[in-house]
Amino acid sequence: xxxxxxxxxxxxxxxxxxxxxxxxxxxxxxxxxxxxxxxxxxxxxxxxxxxxxxxxxxxxxxxxxxxxxxxxxxxxxxxxxxxxxxxxxxxxxxxxxxxxxxxxxxxxxxxxxxxxxxxxxxxxxxxxxxxxxxxxxxxxxxxxxxxxxxxxxxxxxxxxxxxxxxxxxxxxxxxxxxxxxxxxxxxxxxxxxxxxxxxxxxxxxxxxxxxxxxxxxxxxxxxxxxxxxxxxxxxxxxxxxxxxxxxxxxxxxxxxxxxxxxxxxxxxxxxxxxxxxxxxxxxxxxxxxxxxxxxxxxxxxxxxxxxxxxxxxxxxxxxxxxx
Numbered sequence: 103x104x105x106x107x108x109x110x111x112x113x114x115x116x117x118x119x120x121x122x123x124x125x126x127x128x129x130x131x132x133x134x135x136x137x138x139x140x141x142x143x144x145x146x147x148x149x150x151x152x153x154x155x156x157x158x159x160x161x162x163x164x165x166x167x168x169x170x171x172x173x174x175x176x177x178x179x180x181x182x183x184x185x186x187x188x189x190x191x192x193x194x195x196x197x198x199x200x201x202x203x204x205x206x207x208x209x210x211x212x213x214x215x216x217x218x219x220x221x222x223x224x225x226x227x228x229x230x231x232x233x234x235x236x237x238x239x240x241x242x243x244x245x246x247x248x249x250x251x252x253x254x255x256x257x258x259x260x261x262x263x264x265x266x267x268x269x270x271x272x273x274x275x276x277x278x279x280x281x282x283x284x285x286x287x288x289x290x291x292x293x294x295x296x297x298x299x300x301x302x303x304x305x306x307x308x309x310x311x312x313x314x315x316x317x318x319x320x321x322x323x324x325x326x327x328x329x330x331x332x333x334x335x336x337x338x339x340x341x342x343x344x345x346x347x348x349x350x351x352x353x354x355x356x357x358x359x360x361x362x363x364x365x366x367x368x369x370x371x372x373x374x375x376x377x378x379x380x381x382x383x384x385x386x387x388x389x390x391x392x393x394x395x396x397x398x399x400x401x402x403x404x405x406x407x408x409x410x411x412x413x414x415x416x417x418x419x420x421x422x423x424x425x
Contacts, residue, residue: 137175139164144407145185145394151210156407157184157197165211170405170414178205178214186229196254198227198240206254221259231274241271263291263300277316284311284324292338306332306341312353318361323379325352325365333379346382354395366393366406387411
């Protein structure tokens with residue numbers, strides 16, 4: 103029997119999302135209503151063609167071409183929540199989400215088409231990663247691991263870690279010649295052969311991981327529930343706990359070009375490291391709601407998205423500016 107377990111970063115948003123959707127239905131909200139970023143639960147943001155794309159509830163894709171100051175929304179062919187998006191090139195991107203939803207653009211985000219992945223069934227896809235060799239991997243509920251060698255047009259399901267592996271996979275990261283995956287129940291695994299085989303690694307704790315970053319100095323940083331994060335300097339063989347003055351779940355992470363590490367989480371948490379993940383300075387978003395992901399704009403501002411929250415933190419003073 104499948105366990106009824108969910109990625110905690112999504113659970114953090116779920117209750118609020120249900121309230122929001124019920125409120126919209128009661129007030130006559132529909133797909134024809136204007137899509138406003140600050141009224142939407144958004145789960146991922148990436149830089150795309152000099153701007154930003156964010157994905158979220160009801161199959162919404164938001165676009166900003168002014169560094170996150172304003173957003174325009176489009177409805178994709180799915181009404182399911184999209185939780186992750188990856189950019190392939192200046193024209194193509196792929197987003198994934200609940201109910202095995204996959205949507206794809208080939209015109210820079212102007213339009214999106216649905217893609218069928220029969221082997222995913224109806225389970226949720228929780229993330230998507232572009233590998234250095236051009237393959238895409240999508241992953242999620244109950245050990246789901248899908249590969250695409252044609253920019254997301256077709257998908258093949260593969261077994262990972264073991265034949266009986268059914269924990270939810272939260273994130274897959276490529277670090278040098280290795281692939282790493284993290285997920286529920288302290289799951290950490292590594293592949294030395296580009297995903298052909300996987301070896302489970304000893305975990306420093308039993309809680310769920312929501313992401314893993316490859317840092318500029320070659321170290322790894324894994325993060326998850328209740329502010330837990332761990333750093334490894336030996337490709338995951340051993341881990342050191344990184345203290346954080348917060349017990350909020352850490353939902354998303356980013357490594358900037360200059361090496362800064364940004365983690366975001368519940369209660370508006372934003373934590374920045376300038377020493378390759380050894381220590382973090384904490385600030386917060388003015389909304390105080392869960393933050394899902396953040397990325398730096400060309401002008402150095404930190405652009406973030408989350409539940410009913412989009413904003414910018416100015417590069418110099420760290421104060422919120424116009425949305």
